[in-house]
Amino acid sequence: MTSYRWARLAPAFAALCAILQACGDDDSGPGAGPGVTNDGGGGGDDAAPGDDVQAEPPRKPSPLPTHGSSIALTPDDSHAVVANREAGTVSVFAIDWASGSPVLTKSAELPVGGDVSNVAVHPSGRFALALSRIEQKVVRIDDLGGAPKLGPSLATGSEPTGIALTPMGDQAWIANWIDGTVFVVDTEAMTLKSTVDLNATLAASGLLGAVAARPALSHPRSVAITNNGNNLDADETVYVTEFYAQHKVPLLADGSNADVAKVGVVYAIPVKDPNDVTIIELPPLADLGFKDHKNGTAGCFPNQLLSINIQGSFGYVSSICASPKGPGGPFTGPAAADCIDDGACPGALAGSCVAGKCTTNCTTNAQCGANGGVCNTTTFVCAPNTANVKTTLAPAVSIIDLGAAKTIATVNLAREFETSFDARNVPNDGNRRMPLTAMDVGFVPGTVTAYFPAKGADAVFRVDFNATYEASTIDGVGDPKAPFINLTPAGVDASRIGRLPTGIAVAFKTHTEGSTKRFAFVNGENTRNVAVLDLEAQDLAGRSEGTPNVVSSSDLPTDPVAKTRLEGERLFATGLGRWSLRGQAWAACESCHVDALSDNVTWFFPRGARQPNSLDATFDSKNPNDSRFHNWTAVQDEVSDHEMGAIRGTMGGVGAIVKNGALDPVNRIAIDRIGQAGLAGSSAQAADPANPGSLAEACVVDDWAQVTAFFKSIRSPKRPSTLDAAKVDQGRALFQEGNCQGCHGGPKWTTSKVFYTPDSTNAVNNALKDRSWSAAVLAASYPPSLLPAVTPLNQNMRYNGTNGGLDSMICALRPVGTFGVAEAAVGVAELRQDMATPGQGNELDGKGYNVPSLLSMTVGAPYLHAGQVRTLEALLASPFEVHREALKSGFLAPGTPDREAKVAALVQFLLSIDEAAAPLAEPALGPNGGSFCAP
Incomplete structure (x- = not known):
C-alpha cells in the first residue's frame, strides 16, 4: 500500500480509534491530577484479601496526532485552555454541551509569564502545559476539571515557541527558537530528559556552508507529533519546522532565480532515537498562479513557517511564501518623458x-x-x-508525505480563494479576503477538511484537501454557505468580534446524538477572546440568533497608552481596510516582520536588493526619543514614511494619510508631491489629524501614531541560553579591539540616529543638504576609506543632488566593502525593483549603507543589505575583509594566532547582544570611528 493510498484510509482509521477509545470511558476524568492513583486514601502498596481496591484507570493515548497552538481542548471537549500572549496568562474554560451548543465559563486565569506562545493538553485532560517566551519556561497547569492551579515549572531554552505532547502524554517536545534546540520534558516529573541540537543538524546539512554547530544557527518554531493509535510513544515521530528558508542555490547576477533559490526545512526526529534527525525540504513553488504587470511568472519559496499539523499520513505546514524578484507594487506606467512642447x-x-x-x-x-x-x-x-501586489508573497500550505519523507505539493491559498471568489461572483472589494498569516491549521477529525485561522484577515478559511493527492491537491475551498468565516461581521457588538486569530481547536466529537454538527474554538489574540464557530453554519455560533458565542479570555487594557499600543500592533498585523489592496488581506507589515523582526528575505525594492531590517532597534528601548534612520540607505526618518513604499506601494493599500476615511485611493493625501515623504518634511505631521503643520489637507485618521507607539514597544529576542560566558567576555574584548563600536556603539548598537526633528516646513530638512561634514572629519582624522562621499561639495549631511532615487542621509552611510560582494554559494544581484537598474549603495557620493543595529543578530541571518552571507563566521572571513578590518587593519586576518577560537568567541559575543546587554559607548569622532551627523 503506497503512502498516498494509505491516506484514503488513515483519517477514517484515526476516527475509529478515537471512537473506540471513547467507549467504556471510566477514567477519573479531568478532575484528577497527573499521576493520581485512586487508592481510597490508603498508604500501603499491598492490598489485603477482601480489601475494596479501586484500580487506576487504564491510560489512553490522545485520539489524534498532536501539535502546539495558542488554544487547545481536552480530548472529551469538556475544557479549553487558551494562551493570552500579551497578558502573560492562561485561561481555562469549562464547556457545557447540554444544549448541544457549547457554553464556555472561565474557571481560571493564571499568570504563567509574558509572551505566552503555545499551550498543549495532556491526553488524560488532567493538566496542560504553557510556554512563556519572556520568562523562558514551561508551566504546568493542574486540575483542569476542578480548580485549575499552577503546577511546577521548568526552565526552557531561549524563546520557547512550540510544544507538542507524545500520544500517551509522557513527554513534551519544546522548540527553543533562539537556542536552536528541542527539549524533551517528562511531563509528570517536570524534568528535562534530553536535548536535541538542531544546530548540529542544520550545520551538517551543508545549507549553511562550512560552519561548526553553535547556538542560533537553527530556529525551530512549531512542533507536531504523529499518533499511530497504540499505547507506545517510542514508535512516533516528531516534526519541527525551521522558521526561515535556507539557501539552496546561488542567486544569479541578474536575480532571475530569486523566487526559487531557497527552500523551507522541516526536521523529522524519531522519538526512539532523537539523535537520528533528518531534514525534509519544502521546495519552492515555480508558479504561484498570478502574473505580474509584465505578464511574467512569479514563484515563491516557503519562509516563516508558521505552523505544522498532521492528519492521516501527511503533514501540513503553513508559511508565508516569499516572491522577492521584481517588479513589485503598483505599476503606474512609463516614467515621465522629456519634452520641448x-x-x-x-x-x-x-x-x-x-x-x-x-x-x-x-x-x-x-x-x-x-x-x-x-x-x-x-x-x-x-x-x-496592481498586478504586482499579488506576486509578492503568498499564504501557502505545503503537504508532506510523512512515509516517504517528501514534500508532494505547496499550494498558494490566495490563488485558490481568488479562483473561488471569481466563480462565486463575490464582489472584488472588501467582501473578499485572503488567508493572510495562517498561524495554525486544525482538522475536522476523520476528514481532510482543514480550517486556517488567518491573523492578517480576521477570518477562518476552510480548505478541503484531496484524500489521496493522486489527482489533485485541493478539492475545494470555502463553503457554499460562506466563502470564509468572518470573525468581524458587520452589525456585531465590538465585544463579540475576534481580531488577529492565532489558534484554532476543532472539537474532537459531535455532542448531539445523531448529529454531525461540530464546533471549533478560535483564539483572538488582539481582542483577547475565544470565538465559537458553528462549522455546519460556517459562521460564528449564535450569530443567527442575534448573540455570537464569543467570550472574553482576558481583560483588555484600559490605560490609554496601552490601548494605543495594542491598536498599533493590530494595524501592523492586519491586511484589511486601508492596509492592503482593496482591503483583501494580500499583505501586512507583519508579512515581512513576524514578531516585528526580519523575514530574512532579500527583496528587490525601488532602492535595490534589500533585507528588511528587524524593527526592534528602530527606537532605543530605554529612550523612545532616540530613533535610527530607516532602511539600508537612510532614506526615511519617521515610521509613517512607510506609507509610500510599503503600504501604498508593496501592499497596494489606500494608506493611512488620507483626507477622507472612505477606502478609495482618491482620498490619499499626496505627501510625496507636497514634500512630506521620506527625508522631506514630516509624514508624521501630515498623518496627524490635528494638522500641526497647517497643511492644505488634513489627515482624518491617526493610525500612524498608533503604529509608531507599537514600534516603540518592540522587544528584541533574548540571547541564547547556551552561550559560554567566558567566550562572551573574550568576544566583547575582541569587539573593542577591532574598534567595532566605531560603527556599532551606543544604546541601539548602531551610530545611526535621527539627529533633528523632522519639520513640515522643510526648513530643517533642506538645510541639511548644505550642512557640510568635510571639516569635521578632516580635523578628527576620521578614516578616509569610510567616508560616504569623496567630492568636497557633496560632503553634506543629506544628498544635495537632483536624482530623487538617490536621496539619503549621507552622513549615516558607511562604505565597508559589501556592495556586490557575497559568499559564492549565496550570490548577489545588486539591482533595483525593475531587475535592470543598479541598486543604490555604490555611488561615488552616497556610497555605503545605513549602519544596522547588532540587536537580533540571533535571528538576522543571512546578513548585510542583500543577504550575501549566511553566518557570522562567514562574515568574518573572505571576501568580507574590508568590513572586518574597517576600523583596525589586520583585525582577525588569516594567520592571526588562535584565529578560529577568537572568531568563535566574537560570534558568541555578537549572539549575546540583547536588551539586557550593556552597550559599548560610541567613540567621539576620530580615527576609531564615531558619527559626523550634526544639525
Whole structure:
C-alpha cells in the first residue's frame, strides 16, 4: 500500500480509534491530577484479601496526532485552555454541551509569564502545559476539571515557541527558537530528559556552508507529533519546522532565480532515537498562479513557517511564501518623458509639457502593463496596475508525505480563494479576503477538511484537501454557505468580534446524538477572546440568533497608552481596510516582520536588493526619543514614511494619510508631491489629524501614531541560553579591539540616529543638504576609506543632488566593502525593483549603507543589505575583509594566532547582544570611528 493510498484510509482509521477509545470511558476524568492513583486514601502498596481496591484507570493515548497552538481542548471537549500572549496568562474554560451548543465559563486565569506562545493538553485532560517566551519556561497547569492551579515549572531554552505532547502524554517536545534546540520534558516529573541540537543538524546539512554547530544557527518554531493509535510513544515521530528558508542555490547576477533559490526545512526526529534527525525540504513553488504587470511568472519559496499539523499520513505546514524578484507594487506606467512642447507628449494634450517633462505617459493599454494595463484615453495617464501586489508573497500550505519523507505539493491559498471568489461572483472589494498569516491549521477529525485561522484577515478559511493527492491537491475551498468565516461581521457588538486569530481547536466529537454538527474554538489574540464557530453554519455560533458565542479570555487594557499600543500592533498585523489592496488581506507589515523582526528575505525594492531590517532597534528601548534612520540607505526618518513604499506601494493599500476615511485611493493625501515623504518634511505631521503643520489637507485618521507607539514597544529576542560566558567576555574584548563600536556603539548598537526633528516646513530638512561634514572629519582624522562621499561639495549631511532615487542621509552611510560582494554559494544581484537598474549603495557620493543595529543578530541571518552571507563566521572571513578590518587593519586576518577560537568567541559575543546587554559607548569622532551627523 503506497503512502498516498494509505491516506484514503488513515483519517477514517484515526476516527475509529478515537471512537473506540471513547467507549467504556471510566477514567477519573479531568478532575484528577497527573499521576493520581485512586487508592481510597490508603498508604500501603499491598492490598489485603477482601480489601475494596479501586484500580487506576487504564491510560489512553490522545485520539489524534498532536501539535502546539495558542488554544487547545481536552480530548472529551469538556475544557479549553487558551494562551493570552500579551497578558502573560492562561485561561481555562469549562464547556457545557447540554444544549448541544457549547457554553464556555472561565474557571481560571493564571499568570504563567509574558509572551505566552503555545499551550498543549495532556491526553488524560488532567493538566496542560504553557510556554512563556519572556520568562523562558514551561508551566504546568493542574486540575483542569476542578480548580485549575499552577503546577511546577521548568526552565526552557531561549524563546520557547512550540510544544507538542507524545500520544500517551509522557513527554513534551519544546522548540527553543533562539537556542536552536528541542527539549524533551517528562511531563509528570517536570524534568528535562534530553536535548536535541538542531544546530548540529542544520550545520551538517551543508545549507549553511562550512560552519561548526553553535547556538542560533537553527530556529525551530512549531512542533507536531504523529499518533499511530497504540499505547507506545517510542514508535512516533516528531516534526519541527525551521522558521526561515535556507539557501539552496546561488542567486544569479541578474536575480532571475530569486523566487526559487531557497527552500523551507522541516526536521523529522524519531522519538526512539532523537539523535537520528533528518531534514525534509519544502521546495519552492515555480508558479504561484498570478502574473505580474509584465505578464511574467512569479514563484515563491516557503519562509516563516508558521505552523505544522498532521492528519492521516501527511503533514501540513503553513508559511508565508516569499516572491522577492521584481517588479513589485503598483505599476503606474512609463516614467515621465522629456519634452520641448506639448506635441512631444503622449496624447499631445494642451499643457502636458511642464518644465521639460510630460505629465502624460501613455496612449495604449500595453504601455500600462501587458497584464491588466489600462490607459485613460482622456488624460493619457496609466491607471495604477496592481498586478504586482499579488506576486509578492503568498499564504501557502505545503503537504508532506510523512512515509516517504517528501514534500508532494505547496499550494498558494490566495490563488485558490481568488479562483473561488471569481466563480462565486463575490464582489472584488472588501467582501473578499485572503488567508493572510495562517498561524495554525486544525482538522475536522476523520476528514481532510482543514480550517486556517488567518491573523492578517480576521477570518477562518476552510480548505478541503484531496484524500489521496493522486489527482489533485485541493478539492475545494470555502463553503457554499460562506466563502470564509468572518470573525468581524458587520452589525456585531465590538465585544463579540475576534481580531488577529492565532489558534484554532476543532472539537474532537459531535455532542448531539445523531448529529454531525461540530464546533471549533478560535483564539483572538488582539481582542483577547475565544470565538465559537458553528462549522455546519460556517459562521460564528449564535450569530443567527442575534448573540455570537464569543467570550472574553482576558481583560483588555484600559490605560490609554496601552490601548494605543495594542491598536498599533493590530494595524501592523492586519491586511484589511486601508492596509492592503482593496482591503483583501494580500499583505501586512507583519508579512515581512513576524514578531516585528526580519523575514530574512532579500527583496528587490525601488532602492535595490534589500533585507528588511528587524524593527526592534528602530527606537532605543530605554529612550523612545532616540530613533535610527530607516532602511539600508537612510532614506526615511519617521515610521509613517512607510506609507509610500510599503503600504501604498508593496501592499497596494489606500494608506493611512488620507483626507477622507472612505477606502478609495482618491482620498490619499499626496505627501510625496507636497514634500512630506521620506527625508522631506514630516509624514508624521501630515498623518496627524490635528494638522500641526497647517497643511492644505488634513489627515482624518491617526493610525500612524498608533503604529509608531507599537514600534516603540518592540522587544528584541533574548540571547541564547547556551552561550559560554567566558567566550562572551573574550568576544566583547575582541569587539573593542577591532574598534567595532566605531560603527556599532551606543544604546541601539548602531551610530545611526535621527539627529533633528523632522519639520513640515522643510526648513530643517533642506538645510541639511548644505550642512557640510568635510571639516569635521578632516580635523578628527576620521578614516578616509569610510567616508560616504569623496567630492568636497557633496560632503553634506543629506544628498544635495537632483536624482530623487538617490536621496539619503549621507552622513549615516558607511562604505565597508559589501556592495556586490557575497559568499559564492549565496550570490548577489545588486539591482533595483525593475531587475535592470543598479541598486543604490555604490555611488561615488552616497556610497555605503545605513549602519544596522547588532540587536537580533540571533535571528538576522543571512546578513548585510542583500543577504550575501549566511553566518557570522562567514562574515568574518573572505571576501568580507574590508568590513572586518574597517576600523583596525589586520583585525582577525588569516594567520592571526588562535584565529578560529577568537572568531568563535566574537560570534558568541555578537549572539549575546540583547536588551539586557550593556552597550559599548560610541567613540567621539576620530580615527576609531564615531558619527559626523550634526544639525
